[in-house]
Structures are given as C-alpha cells and as structure tokens.
Amino acid sequence: MIADRYNKISVNLRRSVAEKLVKMKILICVKQVPEITDVKINPETGTLIREGVDSILNPFCEYAVEMGLELERHYGDIETVAISMGPPQASSALIRCLEMGVDRATLLADMRFAGSDTWATAFTLAQAIRAMEGDFDLILVGKQAIDGDTAQVGPELSEILGIPQIMYAVSVELTGNKKKIRAKREIETGNEIMEIKLPGLVSLSKGPMIRSVSSFKEILDARKKELRVATASDLNIDENELGLGGSLTQVVKIFPPQVKKTGKLVDGSEPQGAAKKLIGFLRERKFV
Amino acid sequence: MHEIISEIVDSVDFKGIRCIKGYNEIARDYSSYLCDESKLAHQGAQYLFFPANEGELSAIFQEMAKRDVKITISGARTGLVGGAVPYGGAIVSLEKFDKILGLRYDNRLKEWLVKAECGVTIRDLNNWAMKKVFPGLSEGGSAETKAFLERYKESKTTYFYPPDPTEMGAALGGTVSTNASGARTYRYGPTRNWVRCIRVMLASGEVLEIPRGKCFATPAGEFTIIDSKGNETGVKIPRHTMPSTKNAAGIFSAPNMDLIDLFIGSEGIFGAITEVEIALQKWHNPVSIVQFLPSDDKAIDSVVALRKEKSIRPEFIEFYSSHALDLLRNKQDEDPKVVGMPPIPDYAKSAVFFDLRFDPESKDNDYSKLEEIVCTCGSTLAKSWAGYEQRDLERFKNFRHVLPETVNSIIAERKKKIPELYKLGTDLAVPDQALEKIWAFYKSKLEKAGLEWVAFGHIGNNHIHINIIPRSLEEMKEGLSIYREFAKKAVSLGGTISAEHGIGKIKKEFFSIMFSDKELKEMKAVKIALDPGLILNPGNMLNI
CATH class of the missing domain: 3.30.465.10 (Uridine Diphospho-n-acetylenolpyruvylglucosamine Reductase; domain 3)
Known part of the structure; x- marks a missing residue:
C-alpha cells in the first residue's frame, strides 16, 4: 500500500515535470479602459464621462499580450492565458486577447469586486492565479492603465505572489533553459538589462510601432475559444479582502487640473492689424 | 405638377x-x-x-x-x-x-x-x-x-x-x-x-x-x-x-x-x-476586412462572386491592385507609421476591402459563404486583415486613403523636376457585366505601354481608378492617349466617363x-x- 502510494506520487511528479518541460505557461493580466485621449470629468459627480466613449483593451496591456505571443512564436510550447477583473462587458477586452492569439481567458466578474483599489485588485488577481492557474512561469502586465495611470497593480501582484519583478520592459528573452527571463528596460539614463528567475513578473512599457491586426479567421475563431467567468466564490478568498472593503485607499474626488488662463488674446477681426499687434508682442519679448 | x-x-x-x-x-x-x-x-x-x-x-x-x-x-x-x-x-x-x-x-x-x-x-x-x-x-x-x-x-x-x-x-x-x-x-x-x-x-x-x-x-x-x-x-x-x-x-x-x-x-x-x-x-x-488574394484576376473573380451571393451584403467593395500593394509596401519601408498597418504579407498579390455587418457579441456569426468564395478564389480567411472596433474601422479607412495620397506625393516629387507633369487618374465606370472585360482592356494597354500605374477604388461599382504616374512628358502624353482609349471603351460598354468626380473644368474634353x-x-x-x-x-x- 505504501509502495502503491509512493508510485502514484512518483508518477504525478514525473508527469508534472514532463509537462513542465514541454509546456510553459504565461499569464497576461489585462484591463479594459475607455478609449479616451481627452479625459472629460463630470464636475458635479467627479466621475469620468463615458457616454459615447468606446471601451478598448488598455494599450499597455496589448503590448503585454504582443510580448507573450512573441515569446510563444519564438520559443514554442507556451500556453498563454489572459486574465482580467472587471464588469461582464470587460469580456470584450479578453476576446480581443483571444483574437490576437491567446489560448484561453478568464474574467473575474462579481459585484463583490466593485470599488477595488489597486491593492484589492492585485490581491484578487493573485488569489485567482493561485486558485486557478497555480503552476505558472511568467506573468506579463502593461506598465499602467491609461485611465487610472497608477502603475501599481503589477508590482503589488508580484509582491503578493512573492515572485521577482522587472518593471517598464521594452524587450524580453528567455534564458537559462527557460528558467530565467532577461529584459531590457528604458531608464532615464539609458537602457538597463535585468534578469530574474522564473516564476516572475514583467511589466511592459512599449510595444511594436504598429499595432497588430487579426485575420477574419482569428476573429471568428476567438469566439470559439474558452472564456471562463469566475466569481469571488471560485477564489477561496475572505470577503472582507474584496472590493471596497479590501481596499487600502479610497478615491475621495476626481477633478481636472485647473487651467490657468495666462494667454494673451489678439482680436482677429481685422487680420492686418492683428498680425501687426502679434509681431509687436513677439518682438517686445525678443521671440523674433 | x-x-x-x-x-x-x-x-x-x-x-x-x-x-x-x-x-x-x-x-x-x-x-x-x-x-x-x-x-x-x-x-x-x-x-x-x-x-x-x-x-x-x-x-x-x-x-x-x-x-x-x-x-x-x-x-x-x-x-x-x-x-x-x-x-x-x-x-x-x-x-x-x-x-x-x-x-x-x-x-x-x-x-x-x-x-x-x-x-x-x-x-x-x-x-x-x-x-x-x-x-x-x-x-x-x-x-x-x-x-x-x-x-x-x-x-x-x-x-x-x-x-x-x-x-x-x-x-x-x-x-x-x-x-x-x-x-x-x-x-x-x-x-x-x-x-x-x-x-x-x-x-x-x-x-x-x-x-x-x-x-x-x-x-x-x-x-x-x-x-x-x-x-x-x-x-x-x-x-x-x-x-x-x-x-x-x-x-x-x-x-x-x-x-x-x-x-x-x-x-x-x-x-x-x-x-x-x-x-x-x-x-x-460592421467588420472591415482586407482580403488578400493571389492575383488581380482572382480579386476580380471574388468581386463577381461576392455580388452574386445574396446572403453576403457588403457595405462597399474596394480594390487594391498588385501594383497598388507594391506601392504601399514601398511606403511602409519608407515610413511605416503613415500606412499604419503591419507589413503587407509577401503572399498578397492583390486585395479587396469590404465591410460586412458583424455582431462582436455573437458566437453564431456565419460567414461560411464568404469563406467558400475566398477559397474558390485561391485564398483563405486566414489571409486577411480584419477589425471592428471604431479605431480599427478608421485605421482600415486610412489604409485605403493612404494609397491615392502616396500617388500624389510621388507626383509632387516628380513635378519638382518636371513641373508640367500631373497624375492621370481615371474616373470611369461600366455596368456589372463589363467588369472583367474593362479590366482586361486596362491591363493589356498599360502593360504594353510599360507605364508606372496602380489601380484601386470602388470595384463594387465597376469603378476602378487607374492612376498613371508618368515619369516624363513623353509618358504623360502616352498616358493621356491611353486614358482617352479607356474612356471610349467604357462608354462603348455602356459606362460613363465620370462616375464620381464630375466634369467641372478639367474633364470637358x-x-x-x-x-x-x-x-x-x-x-x-x-x-x-x-x-x-x-x-x-x-x-x-x-x-x-
């Protein structure tokens, strides 16, 4: 009986080692954001005006997806999984990941997640990864989301999971027989090359100059791939650590920066006179 | 009344x-x-x-x-x-x-x-x-x-x-x-x-x-x-x-x-x-699709088939000839941002661009008829570019517009040396049944003349813009004469000398x-x- 048990454990171990040798797993954590270049805030409610604004996959997250797929193309035998936390409609950002070539996706959608700050978001993602993806090799994230711009979830996630991290990478390569990852990151004084052991986390700050385009076949096939929706109940997590209750910070108010009107306006109804005034002004200050 | x-x-x-x-x-x-x-x-x-x-x-x-x-x-x-x-x-x-x-x-x-x-x-x-x-x-x-x-x-x-x-x-x-x-x-x-x-x-x-x-x-x-x-x-x-x-x-x-x-x-x-x-x-x-095809003739075949298949109702059908794709490839080498698309694949020898109605939320989108047509014309849906987000629709539209702009910029450059040069852009259209005939006519005349040219535009309406890009005044003269032949041919096939630009002051001749x-x-x-x-x-x- 002892021998049987030993054999079973041994077989399981051998299988997991064998699987590990052939298939690496990259998790890519992504966020859906409003497609906005000019953020408008409702002055009364202090919230973002989202009417008429499309939702897209956060561009930095798209870089992370591109990088994951690039690693898969280059090294082969890699499973890519996209994970996002958000309302049900955030599934469209995950579908975009599937269209790009990611193998499967999981959306963490539950009213109990609502109001999460960056810590609660990172904690929920970490718990989801532990509960559902356990044996991963690499987590890729975008350096920040273009709506909140905090750049905190990636580092927090690596701290909670207790894995090393490289932030603001622009290119990566697997080294040491796929046991390490080496990344080039742009810093103020130039470039820095860093290497960490896997499992680890890398955030991407730059992608290809031109966004990739899917084929129509990829768009149609993406809708047949696995897109799992998980709730808090799937995560083995204390409800007090979720959403607003689990958040260490709270947004008190959002407001646009005050615009200081320091410009000088030249009346343009008489173009000739206005041009003369303008030239006089520029000469006075020795601009021309 | x-x-x-x-x-x-x-x-x-x-x-x-x-x-x-x-x-x-x-x-x-x-x-x-x-x-x-x-x-x-x-x-x-x-x-x-x-x-x-x-x-x-x-x-x-x-x-x-x-x-x-x-x-x-x-x-x-x-x-x-x-x-x-x-x-x-x-x-x-x-x-x-x-x-x-x-x-x-x-x-x-x-x-x-x-x-x-x-x-x-x-x-x-x-x-x-x-x-x-x-x-x-x-x-x-x-x-x-x-x-x-x-x-x-x-x-x-x-x-x-x-x-x-x-x-x-x-x-x-x-x-x-x-x-x-x-x-x-x-x-x-x-x-x-x-x-x-x-x-x-x-x-x-x-x-x-x-x-x-x-x-x-x-x-x-x-x-x-x-x-x-x-x-x-x-x-x-x-x-x-x-x-x-x-x-x-x-x-x-x-x-x-x-x-x-x-x-x-x-x-x-x-x-x-x-x-x-x-x-x-x-x-x-809609979903915008640029479908790559193995030749211009296959692209023409795909248009004829798309029009026949009543279950597929494109909002429009546009054309990029083989030469047009080559011109865009050159532009991509020069400045990829202007074209705004990944490198055009080597296998792409021609392309048609169309919009179809598309529900991104649905899992039951059936495009099997489209797939059939594309396969019959020597390609597959995997050999395409597609997008449905607003930013992608605009991107695809730009990919269409960048073509005539590239032609204009080449002409502008050549005008610096030969100021009298200008682009010869046709605006002819023919009835549906004459599409293959007029395309064969265009191609044979242009290839025989050895001129630099591209073809693009509203092929769904048999309204292909031929742009002749002359390198010299002799080529321009020859191009003009060919343009006149094209106009006569289009009219003889029941078509028009101007499908959309109008006559104005330029096309009265x-x-x-x-x-x-x-x-x-x-x-x-x-x-x-x-x-x-x-x-x-x-x-x-x-x-x-």
Whole structure:
C-alpha cells in the first residue's frame, strides 16, 4: 500500500515535470479602459464621462499580450492565458486577447469586486492565479492603465505572489533553459538589462510601432475559444479582502487640473492689424 | 405638377456685405479660395464674398448680374475637377452657411430627416447624427424640433448619413451639386438617393424650394418656373440616356423626372444650393476586412462572386491592385507609421476591402459563404486583415486613403523636376457585366505601354481608378492617349466617363465621347433658360 502510494506520487511528479518541460505557461493580466485621449470629468459627480466613449483593451496591456505571443512564436510550447477583473462587458477586452492569439481567458466578474483599489485588485488577481492557474512561469502586465495611470497593480501582484519583478520592459528573452527571463528596460539614463528567475513578473512599457491586426479567421475563431467567468466564490478568498472593503485607499474626488488662463488674446477681426499687434508682442519679448 | 414658383428673400443692402476687393488682396491673403483639390490653375478673381444668409447671397447675385460679373461658388473646395476654381469675376464662399436647421421624423417615408445649410460638412453631419447631438437645435430649434430631438435621442437605434465621398470635409451643398459618391454608393447609391428637399438660389436672386416628389416634368419633358413677378420660364429637359452605372457626368435626365434631380449633380451651373434636407439610415456595426488574394484576376473573380451571393451584403467593395500593394509596401519601408498597418504579407498579390455587418457579441456569426468564395478564389480567411472596433474601422479607412495620397506625393516629387507633369487618374465606370472585360482592356494597354500605374477604388461599382504616374512628358502624353482609349471603351460598354468626380473644368474634353452635339446643345439650352446672363460658375461642365 505504501509502495502503491509512493508510485502514484512518483508518477504525478514525473508527469508534472514532463509537462513542465514541454509546456510553459504565461499569464497576461489585462484591463479594459475607455478609449479616451481627452479625459472629460463630470464636475458635479467627479466621475469620468463615458457616454459615447468606446471601451478598448488598455494599450499597455496589448503590448503585454504582443510580448507573450512573441515569446510563444519564438520559443514554442507556451500556453498563454489572459486574465482580467472587471464588469461582464470587460469580456470584450479578453476576446480581443483571444483574437490576437491567446489560448484561453478568464474574467473575474462579481459585484463583490466593485470599488477595488489597486491593492484589492492585485490581491484578487493573485488569489485567482493561485486558485486557478497555480503552476505558472511568467506573468506579463502593461506598465499602467491609461485611465487610472497608477502603475501599481503589477508590482503589488508580484509582491503578493512573492515572485521577482522587472518593471517598464521594452524587450524580453528567455534564458537559462527557460528558467530565467532577461529584459531590457528604458531608464532615464539609458537602457538597463535585468534578469530574474522564473516564476516572475514583467511589466511592459512599449510595444511594436504598429499595432497588430487579426485575420477574419482569428476573429471568428476567438469566439470559439474558452472564456471562463469566475466569481469571488471560485477564489477561496475572505470577503472582507474584496472590493471596497479590501481596499487600502479610497478615491475621495476626481477633478481636472485647473487651467490657468495666462494667454494673451489678439482680436482677429481685422487680420492686418492683428498680425501687426502679434509681431509687436513677439518682438517686445525678443521671440523674433 | 410641372410648375414651381420662385420666391424673393428678405433683401439686404449690398453695400453692407463684407467683400474682399481686387485680385492682389485675394491672392495675398485668401489664396486658398483660388484653388481646390484639383490643383487646376485659376484665372484670377476680382471679388471675394462671405455671405451668411440667403438675403446677402441674393443681393450679391443681383449686384454682380448688374455689373455683368461672373460668379464662382465656393464650398469646402474638395472637388477634383476644378468646379470651385475661379475663371475671373467673383468668388462667393458659402462657408458661413453652416447651421443645422431641423430634425424631424417623416411618417410617410418612415425615416429621420435632417435639414442643414449647405456649408455643413459631411463629417460634422455624420458625427452629429451618430452621437445624437445637433449643435443649436436644442437651444434654438422650434418646440416641434425639440420634441423630435428628444425622440431621436431616446431611440436605441444609431443613424448615419450614407453618402461618403472620400473627403469627409466636403460641404453638404457641394456634395449635392456634384451628386457625390464614395465607397458606400455600392450599397446605398449616390447622394441623389438621400436628398429629400433643397433650396436653390437662381441667378436672378430668387429662391426655389424643391421638395422631392412634388414637381415632375410634363410628358414632353418640360418644367415651368414662375418668378415672384409672374414671369414664366420654360425649361426643357435634355433627352439623353443616362448610363446604367454610377454616374457624375452631365445633367440628369429621365422621362417625367423630378425637378430636384435637375439641380442635383448639375455642378452649380443652374443655381447655388443653400439648404438641403437629407434622410438618415440605420447604422449596423460592421467588420472591415482586407482580403488578400493571389492575383488581380482572382480579386476580380471574388468581386463577381461576392455580388452574386445574396446572403453576403457588403457595405462597399474596394480594390487594391498588385501594383497598388507594391506601392504601399514601398511606403511602409519608407515610413511605416503613415500606412499604419503591419507589413503587407509577401503572399498578397492583390486585395479587396469590404465591410460586412458583424455582431462582436455573437458566437453564431456565419460567414461560411464568404469563406467558400475566398477559397474558390485561391485564398483563405486566414489571409486577411480584419477589425471592428471604431479605431480599427478608421485605421482600415486610412489604409485605403493612404494609397491615392502616396500617388500624389510621388507626383509632387516628380513635378519638382518636371513641373508640367500631373497624375492621370481615371474616373470611369461600366455596368456589372463589363467588369472583367474593362479590366482586361486596362491591363493589356498599360502593360504594353510599360507605364508606372496602380489601380484601386470602388470595384463594387465597376469603378476602378487607374492612376498613371508618368515619369516624363513623353509618358504623360502616352498616358493621356491611353486614358482617352479607356474612356471610349467604357462608354462603348455602356459606362460613363465620370462616375464620381464630375466634369467641372478639367474633364470637358471627354464630354464629347459620351454625349452627341445635339445632347450637349440640349444641356446648354437648360443653362440658358435658368441663367440667361451666364453668370453662375463659368467654365463648369459646359463650353458656353
């Protein structure tokens, strides 16, 4: 009986080692954001005006997806999984990941997640990864989301999971027989090359100059791939650590920066006179 | 009803209207009003006016008629045949006619209608219609309009204005005057199909309000216009046969035709359109697809098959020839950001670009018929680019527009060495059954001549733009001669010499290929009846 048990454990171990040798797993954590270049805030409610604004996959997250797929193309035998936390409609950002070539996706959608700050978001993602993806090799994230711009979830996630991290990478390569990852990151004084052991986390700050385009076949096939929706109940997590209750910070108010009107306006109804005034002004200050 | 009464508008003192006088001042400070997108050389102008309402416009018309000064109407100057380029006289810019005037639902036609002044751009009109925000209507509109606006906003359906001339900065009035077309003409027809009412100022300074469906020609082909003093003007419509293709050449003619159609597409030679009421159409989310194919001939086959398959209803079908893709590849090597797409795959030897209705939420999208057609034509859906997010739709549209822009930039570069060079861009269309025949003709002539050329454009309407890019004056001469042969061939196949650019001042030499002397005389007779002083838009369409 002892021998049987030993054999079973041994077989399981051998299988997991064998699987590990052939298939690496990259998790890519992504966020859906409003497609906005000019953020408008409702002055009364202090919230973002989202009417008429499309939702897209956060561009930095798209870089992370591109990088994951690039690693898969280059090294082969890699499973890519996209994970996002958000309302049900955030599934469209995950579908975009599937269209790009990611193998499967999981959306963490539950009213109990609502109001999460960056810590609660990172904690929920970490718990989801532990509960559902356990044996991963690499987590890729975008350096920040273009709506909140905090750049905190990636580092927090690596701290909670207790894995090393490289932030603001622009290119990566697997080294040491796929046991390490080496990344080039742009810093103020130039470039820095860093290497960490896997499992680890890398955030991407730059992608290809031109966004990739899917084929129509990829768009149609993406809708047949696995897109799992998980709730808090799937995560083995204390409800007090979720959403607003689990958040260490709270947004008190959002407001646009005050615009200081320091410009000088030249009346343009008489173009000739206005041009003369303008030239006089520029000469006075020795601009021309 | 065959008669219509023109009305006087509230008169305005001519002296109070802002006017830029003298060629020197116009050329120095307002030179952009002397040219349009055709880059045709102007012949100067002595006055430049900016009327803001019909009263001012009427006063200008009357005063210029008294002084025997010709008038060139200027809109957004996006035309490609020199319609807004002045040949002396006065330029009247209608850019201040830029207001939305009304929104209503027509229960009989079962459609939403927007009334706007002629200077509103197609881009603004579409943005406002789709975002359901019409500047000025909620504040300044009547109680009835406000009620309609509320109803429109509450509707869950999104609406848009289908005509899409490639240049969306075009002014509404200009697009009606030229019966503008674009890619979507394939599915929705030209501008004419969407115009429900116009107000047009005649050379006399009086205005005609012409709703569609009210004033038709007599069986003898006549209209009578009665002015405010009771004087009658008879107008006999020309009797030529219109080609059964998309067409922008010549005046509209049909038995018992609607008077509104005489003015739509007449290039401003009968009057200036000041207001337009247009119909909106329901918007459906599309997916844009660039389908790569192994050869130009296979691309033509795919178009024929796509048109035959009734379960596939593309919004438009556009074409990139093998040479066009090569040109874009060169551009990508030079500056990938301008093209904005990943490298064009090596296997792509031709491509068609189309939009299909697409529901991103649905798992049951069935495109098996499309897949069948693509496979029959030697490709697969994996050999395509596709996108459905708004930013992707715009990106794909840019990929289409960057092609003619690249051709223009090559010509501009060559002009530095040989200033007389210009692009030879055809605007010919033929009926559906002649597509393969005309393509074979184009290709054999161009390949034999050894000229540099690309082909692209609205292949769904058999309206392929051949752009010959001459490297020398000899090549330009040869290209022009080939262009004439193409025009004759297109007309012999039942097509047109101008499917969308119009005639303007540039394409008159091809006019006689399509119309007989008698037919041209009939068109001139309409011009003389409506503008006896010949003051409006001299040089456009007719040599008179």
